[in-house]
Structure formats: structure tokens, C-alpha cells
Amino acid sequence: MAARALGWLTVLALIAGLGAAFGWAPREAVQGNVQRIMYLHVPAVLTAYLAFALVFVGSVGYLLTRRAGWDRLALAAAEPGVLFTGITIASGSIWGKPTWGTWWTWDARLTSTAVLFLVYVGYLLLRGMVDEPDRRARAAAVVGILGAANIPIVHFSVKWWRALHQPSTILGPEPSPIAAPIAAALLINWIAFTLLFAYLLAKRMEIAQLEDTHAG
Amino acid sequence: MSVYVRRAWMVVWKDVLAERRSKESLNALVFFSLLLLFVFQFALGPERARVEAALPGLLWLGFILSGLLAFGRAFLIERENDCWEGLVLTPGDKSAIYLGKLAGNVLVMIVVEVVLLVLFAVFFAIDFTPFLLGLAAVLALGTLGLASVGTLFGAVTAQMRARELLFPVLLLPAVVPVLLASVSATQTVLAGEPLAEAAAWLKLLAAADLVYLVVGVLTFEFVLEG
Numbered sequence: 061m062a063a064r065a066l067g068w069l070t071v072l073a074l075i076a077g078l079g080a081a082f083g084w085a086p087r088e089a090v091q092g093n094v095q096r097i098m099y100l101h102v103p104a105v106l107t108a109y110l111a112f113a114l115v116f117v118g119s120v121g122y123l124l125t126r127r128a129g130w131d132r133l134a135l136a137a138a139e140p141g142v143l144f145t146g147i148t149i150a151s152g153s154i155w156g157k158p159t160w161g162t163w164w165t166w167d168a169r170l171t172s173t174a175v176l177f178l179v180y181v182g183y184l185l186l187r188g189m190v191d192e193p194d195r196r197a198r199a200a201a202v203v204g205i206l207g208a209a210n211i212p213i214v215h216f217s218v219k220w221w222r223a224l225h226q227p228s229t230i231l232g233p234e235p236s237p238i239a240a241p242i243a244a245a246l247l248i249n250w251i252a253f254t255l256l257f258a259y260l261l262a263k264r265m266e267i268a269q270l271e272d273t274h275a276g
Numbered sequence: 277m278s279v280y281v282r283r284a285w286m287v288v289w290k291d292v293l294a295e296r297r298s299k300e301s302l303n304a305l306v307f308f309s310l311l312l313l314f315v316f317q318f319a320l321g322p323e324r325a326r327v328e329a330a331l332p333g334l335l336w337l338g339f340i341l342s343g344l345l346a347f348g349r350a351f352l353i354e355r356e357n358d359c360w361e362g363l364v365l366t367p368g369d370k371s372a373i374y375l376g377k378l379a380g381n382v383l384v385m386i387v388v389e390v391v392l393l394v395l396f397a398v399f400f401a402i403d404f405t406p407f408l409l410g411l412a413a414v415l416a417l418g419t420l421g422l423a424s425v426g427t428l429f430g431a432v433t434a435q436m437r438a439r440e441l442l443f444p445v446l447l448l449p450a451v452v453p454v455l456l457a458s459v460s461a462t463q464t465v466l467a468g469e470p471l472a473e474a475a476a477w478l479k480l481l482a483a484a485d486l487v488y489l490v491v492g493v494l495t496f497e498f499v500l501e502g
Contacts, residue, residue, distance in 0.1 A: 123498050178449035185445060189436045195501075199432045202495045203446060206425065209491055210450055213484045217453035220476065221460065 063262045070259045073252035077103075080245035088242075097155040099245055103253035105148040105173065111141030111257060112180065116208035119201035128272060129265075131197035134204055136264035138183055140257050145177045172218040179207045179214075193272065280372050287376025292383070294353065301349050302387060305342055309392045312338050313399055327400050332462035335392065336455055340422060340448075342388045343381075347426030348443050350377050351434035360435075364500055374427065374496035381423040381430075389415055410465035414474070417481035418458030424488040425450050431499045457481045 081099035088095035118134030121127070152170065153163045164170065183203050190196035238246070295302060316334050320326045327334070354360045363373055393411075396402055404411060429446050433439040458481065461474040471478075 123495065175449050175452050182442075182446040182449060186433075186436075186442060189438055189442055195435075198498045198501065199436070202428065202432055202491075202499055205495060206428065206450060206488070206491045209487050210453070213453045213480070213487060217456045217480055217484075220480070221456050 063259065063266065066255065066259050066262060070252065070255040073248070073255050077245075077249035077252035080248045085242050085245035086239070091159055094155065094158050097151050099249045101148060101151040101155060102246060103250040104144045104151065106250055107253045107257045108141050108144035108148060108176075110254065111137045111144060111261075112176070112208060112211065114261070115141060115180070115183070115204045119204035119208075122197050122201045123205075126194070128193065128197070131193075131200070132265045132268040132272070133261075134197075134200060135187065135268055136261045138180055138187075138204070139264060140260045142177065142180045142184060144253075144257070145173060145180065148173055149177060166222065168219045168222055171221075172214050175214050175218070176211065179210065183207060193275070280369060283366070283368060283372035284376035284379065287373050288379045288383070291350075291353075291377070291380040300353075301346065302384065305346055305384065305388055306391050308345065309338060309342055309388055310395060312341060312392075313395050317399070324400075328402075331396075331400075331402065332459045332466060335396065335462060336418070336459050338392045339385065339389055339419070340451070340455065342392070343385060343422050343426055344444050344447065346384045346388065347381055347423065347430045347447070348433075348440065349430075350381055350427060351431045355434065370497035370500050371493040373500065374431070374492055377431070378423055378427045378492070381427050382419055385419045385423055389419065406468070407465050410471045410474075411462070413471060413478065414458060414461040414465055414481075417478060417485060418454055418461075420485045421454035421458075421481055421488060422451055424485060424492050425454075428488075428492040428496065428499065431496065453484050454481065457484070 077099065081096055085096070085099070087093060114137035115134045118130045118132075118137060121130030122134065149170075152173075156165065157163050183200060186203055187196055187200050190199060316327075316338075320330060354363060363370075366373065393404055397404055426447055429443060429450070433443045433446065436442060457477040461477040461481070464474040464477070465471065
């Protein structure tokens with residue numbers, strides 16, 4: 061019942077997000093309508109980071125307690141995490157073509173996001189290779205923990221390696237220089253994406269639980 | 277000598293002994309390095325400037341490709357004759373086994389790296405002697421990073437389906453920071469600049485090594501259960 065309510069709340073938030081992104085938020089002065097991709101791009105990447113943090117939590121939780129629920133959390137977070145990372149890369153690519161003039165460039169944040177994508181695709185591949193639940197959960201947890209511990213290292217190594225992307229405006233240390241309606245539209249979309257993620261997470265955990273009971 | 281260190285040492289000693297008698301891995305790995313040299317030469321063509329420009333990347337490409345083969349093998353030999361059960365039944369802290377296997381992998385990598393450097397020096401007429409000290413520092417930190425993740429993931433994938441495919445797919449993205457930092461630091465060293473110029477990269481490598489080692493030591497016992 062709770063999941064259903066969450067689902068409808070997500071739908072409402074997503075509609076509100078669409079309205080805010082296309083109706084309410086003003087047209088950006090320099091980039092024009094293309095800039096509206098941001099309302100997809102930024103919430104997607106923030107949600108992806110949240111998802112990978114939960115993979116870490118689930119992995120540590122499983123190794124400490126050996127309860128299958130923690131492993132289901134890790135799995136249920138990893139799949140949408142990869143999806144949202146994919147959306148980030150794809151939307152960034154579509155945004156990059158008109159603004160930077162290229163689909164892809166080996167800029168720092170593009171590269172580190174792509175590396176992140178590959179790490180967690182590997183994580184999901186690994187999960188597919190083991191049938192026995194405890195063995196799969198342990199192996200995945202080790203990879204999930206190392207993957208999360210690696211995120212800051214990947215971030216700094218790639219950042220020092222090169223940079224073209226604009227500096228992060230939202231999570232940076234200084235107050236955000238974004239206009240208020242744009243920031244508000246971004247916030248609404250961020251909330252909508254987080255709700256969507258929570259819904260997917262809950263549903264995926266439910267399915268994983270059903271799989272576990274029927275397999276065992 | 278504490279029991280912990282002794283345990284790790286036993287693992288190294290047993291692997292070195294097994295390798296000395298069977299000569300399974302090292303001979304093939306050295307030969308593989310020689311083959312890589314040919315591949316690099318064919319890929320780049322005879323122009324010397326291109327080889328020199330690509331040298332730091334080529335060196336680490338050689339190391340990581342050899343490493344992929346070497347690390348994958350470290351735990352495969354334990355699958356024969358129920359050796360894996362023997363490791364599981366070893367009393368005490370299992371992370372000693374991880375450190376022992378890691379030390380073994382680092383030893384193998386040092387041999388491969390020395391061989392590759394000599395081969396590069398001979399076949400591409402490159403004089404490494406003025407850079408040896410700086411190069412040794414970068415190689416030590418970079419190799420530890422590659423081997424610490426490689427040993428852990430090698431153990432994780434040892435008992436799995438399609439492990440020879442899964443192992444590189446897991447390892448390569450995870451060691452991207454090590455490769456970036458090592459290649460950049462090697463570039464600085466081979467350009468004849470003082471090692472202090474690469475200090476930021478060396479610090480990053482040291483931090484990465486530490487993180488990987490801590491994760492490896494803490495999680496290894498869960499991997500070993502098989």
C-alpha cells in the first residue's frame with residue numbers, strides 16, 4: 061500500500077517537475093531551450109550518487125549481519141544507479157552537442173562518470189555470474205565496497221588529469237549563482253527523481269524478496 | 277616474528293616454491309612481455325618519436341596486461357587438490373593470506389616490470405639509467421595499487437563462471453586512478469624533471485594504495501569462504 065502511494069506521489073512530482081522545467085523556469089539567456097536538459101541531467105546524477113551510497117550501505121550491512129535484506133538493498137540500489145548514470149551520460153551527451161559542439165569529450169567529469177558507470181555495470185555482471193545467494197551477496201559486497209571507496213579517488217585522479225566541464229554549481233562551496241526560478245525548478249525535479257528512485261528501490265526489493273522465497 | 281607476519285610469509289614461500297618447481301606462470305609471463313613489445317612496435321610503426329611520446333602509456337599498458345594474467349592466476353592454483361579448503365581452515369586472521377598473496381603478486385610484477393624495462397631499453401634503445409630512482413618510486417606505488425585490487429578481485433572471481441572475462445571487466449575500471457596517476461608520474465620522471473614535480477600524483481597513488489589495502493584486509497575473510 062505504501063509503495064502504491066509512493067508511486068502516485070512520484071507521478072505527481074514528475075508532472076510538477078515537467079511543468080516547472082518547461083513552463084515555469086525561464087528560457088536561459090545564452091543557451092536557450094537546450095539548457096532545460098539540466099533539469100534531467102543534474103537530478104539524474106545526484107540520484108545516481110545516492111544510489112551508489114546505498115549500495116555501499118547495503119554491502120557493509122550484509123557483511124556485518126549476513127541478513128539477505130541488506131543484499132537486496134544493494135542490488136535494488138545498484139540497478140537504478142546504473143540506469144541514472146546512463147541517463148546522466150546520455151543527456152549530457154545530447155546537451156554537449158549544441159553547447160560544446162561535440163557528443164563526447166574526455167573532460168574530467170564526463171570521464172569519471174563514465175568510469176563510475178563501468179564499475180557498477182561490472183558489479184551487476186558479477187551478480188549475474190553466481191547462483192548461490194550467500195556467495196553472490198558476499199562477492200558483490202566486496203566489489204560494492206571497493207567501488208564506493210574508489211569514487212573519490214577516481215574523481216580526483218580524473219580531475220587533475222584534465223578539465224573543461226563548468227565547475228559544479230550546486231554542490232560547490234560557494235552560494236549558488238543560479239537564478240531563483242531555475243533553482244526551484246531544479247529542486248522540484250531533484251525531489252521527483254529521488255521519489256522515483258525510492259519507488260524503484262522499494263519495488264525492486266520486493267521483487268528480490270519474492271525471488272528469494274521462491275528460489276529457496 | 278609475529279604469528280601474523282609468519283602466516284603471510286608462509287603463503288608467499290609456498291607460492292614461490294610451487295612456482296620454482298612447476299615454472300608455470302613466470303616463463304609464460306616473460307614470454308608474453310616479449311610478445312607485447314612486438315605488438316607495440318607493429319602498432320606504432322618504425323618512427324622513434326612516436327615510441328618516445330607514447331612510452332609512459334606503453335609501459336603501463338604492458339604492466340597492466342601482464343598483471344591481468346598474473347593476478348588472475350594467483351588464486352586459481354588454490355582450486356586444485358582442495359587447496360582452497362586448506363586456506364579456509366587456516367586458523368587466525370585470514371587477511372594474512374591476502375597480504376601473502378599480494379606480496380606474491382607484487383614479486384611477480386616486479387620481475388615482469390624489470391623484464392619489460394630491459395626489453396624496452398634494448399629494442400627501442402632507451403636509456404633508463406638516469407631515471408631509475410624516480411621510476412622505482414612510481415613503479416613501487418603503482419604496482420602496489422594494481423596488485424592490491426588485483427589480488428582481491430582475483431580471489432572474488434576465482435570460483436566464478438566466465439571469470440577470465442569478469443576479472444578484467446571488474447579490475448580495469450577500478451584501477452583507472454592508479455593507471456592515470458602512474459602514467460602521469462612516469463611521464464614526469466622520464467622527461468627528466470625532479471620527482472617533486474610528480475608529488476601530487478605520488479600522494480594520490482599512496483592514498484589509493486592505502487584505501488585499497490584497507491578494503492582488501494577488511495573484506496578478504498568474506499571472499500575466502502568461497
